[in-house]
Amino acid sequence: MGDRDEKLTLAGYIELDEAFLGGKSHSRTEGKSPFDVKVQVLVMVESDPPGQVFRTDALDRHHGLRSLVHYVNMTKMTKTELNTKMACLSLAISHLKCFIKGTYHHFCKLNIHSYLNEFCYRWNRRHLEKQIANHLITACVLHEAVPAPKRKPRTTYLQAA
Numbered sequence: 804m805g806d807r808d809e810k811l812t813l814a815g816y817i818e819l820d821e822a823f824l825g826g827k828s829h830s831r832t833e834g835k836s837p838f839d840v841k842v843q844v845l846v847m848v849e850s851d852p853p854g855q856v857f858r859t860d861a862l863d864r865h866h867g868l869r870s871l872v873h874y875v876n877m878t879k880m881t882k883t884e885l886n887t888k889m890a891c892l893s894l895a896i897s898h899l900k901c902f903i904k905g906t907y908h909h910f911c912k913l914n915i916h917s918y919l920n921e922f923c924y925r926w927n928r929r930h931l932e933k934q935i936a937n938h939l940i941t942a943c944v945l946h947e948a949v950p951a952p953k954r955k956p957r958t959t960y961l962q963a964a
Contacts, residue, residue, distance in 0.1 A: 805920030807942045816850040818892035819859045825910045842915050850891040
């Protein structure tokens with residue numbers, strides 16, 4: 804799924820923010836952030852309005868974008884403003900979290916890339932509900948073969964009584 808979407812690029816009006824994925828911290832130690840156990844993911848969504856513009860919530864980590872793109876609209880926003888002014892992005896993050904929780908029921912940091920690849924594949928084809936299975940089968944057929952991981956032979960022990 805990730806290989807199919809690798810060639811896609813975003814254009815036009817792009818909303819950008821980060822999402823924190825993962826469960827709640829079981830140890831509530833003072834001085835520790837609740838985000839320590841979460842994985843931070845950068846989320847970008849192509850929105851409807853035309854133009855080559857990035858819109859972010861103006862966190863310091865987003866300032867590097869200015870050197871990479873034509874125009875970046877950075878505005879500090881409250882959570883409510885974020886949900887209304889960057890509605891496509893908020894919807895995508897909400898769907899991502901529901902997808903992980905509803906499909907996998909738990910979160911494994913080692914597999915985050917696979918979760919995101921599957922989500923993006925489905926998100927980019929969400930308007931093709933009836934054809935998504937055919938698209939996925941075509942993608943599997945056209946993808947070059949991936950060798951199976953080598954496994955150690957299992958040893959079976961018999962116990963005599």
